[in-house]
Amino acid sequence: MYPIAAIFDNIVLYRYSSILALAACAGICIFMACCNHCKIPVNRAAGTALGAVILALLLSRLVYWYSRPDTFTSLLQAFATPGTKSFALSGAFAGCGLSVLLFAGNGRRIKMLDCMCIAGCWAIALGRLGCFFTATDRGQIMMNLTGLPWAWPVANASGQLEYRFATFLFQSGTAAILGLLLTLLFRKKKWIGDVTLLFLLVYCASQVLLDSTRYDSLYLRSNGFVSIVQILSAVAMAAVLVVFSIFAVQNCGFKKWMVPAWIAMAGLFGGAGYMEYYVQRHGREAAFAYSVMGTCLACIVLLGLIFWHQSNKTVKK
DSSP states (O other): OOOEEEEETTEEEEHHHHHHHHHHHHHHHHHHHHHHHTTOOHHHHHHHHHHHHHHHHHHHHHHHHHHOGGGSSSHHHHHHOOOSSSOOHHHHHHHHHHHHHHHSOTTTHHHHHHHHHHHHHHHHHHHGGGGGGSSOSOOSBOSSOOSTTTEEEEEOTTSOEEEEEOHHHHHHHHHHHHHHHHHHHHTSGGGTTHHHHHHHHHHHHHHHHHHHHOSSOOEETTEEEEEHHHHHHHHHHHHHHHHHHHHHHHHHOOOTTHHHHHHHHHHHHHHHHHHHHHHHHOGGGHHHHHHHHHHHHHHHHHHHHHHHHHHHOOOOO
């Protein structure tokens, strides 16, 4: 049972649900402010935000039902059952993107995606803090590190407290730092579209690592090895790197150093994937495995930033 925040007659407000609601409201307000900064009409921004809320709720529950079919007796029950814990953030991303595609209107979609990425960062940063009051978004049991930011106590099935890796807190911190950096970049209006691509590159890289630490990750029905979040994040990262590479070649022309850089990125993806396999077979060596995985992902991001710089570099003709 979640800790209760307040009771009004027959209405019970839980702390976790309250924080999620506040995070969603904050995200909508930031999104509207960013749209105003981009001179996007209020009615378009409000319609897109409303559509994003509805579609995000539906698709996030759909993804959760797909991954955890045993949670509900049927798909109909999945959509009819209230609650705030049976949702998948990846589905919420899909809902937000679909809302922009449907309601933003021609010529505004890229700007709105930039606005939504910034709002999403701050909403995630706040919303993940709600996991202080749940048993979700945790990693393995920490034997020596029992304080923040590494671990937070949670009651197990027998009622005893155990300190587990505070995955949610690292997710929150990562989103907050990325949100700050993207907000600073967003103020320079010449970077239209780059905010979305950089968000996907950096945020997805962090989720490949952090989602691996969770004990409650969501998996494909056909694959219980790599989580849905890791698969989608890796695909998104690869797509962004392809886009940056194309733009870099178009802007600066083909350079000899690009070939070894592409080969290095492929090798780094392979190294991160192998470390996922390794950590699942050698749980006691998690610190080593995640250090190597994190290094591989950081190097991929660094190479991606180099290509991004080349794609925006002013070239003298």
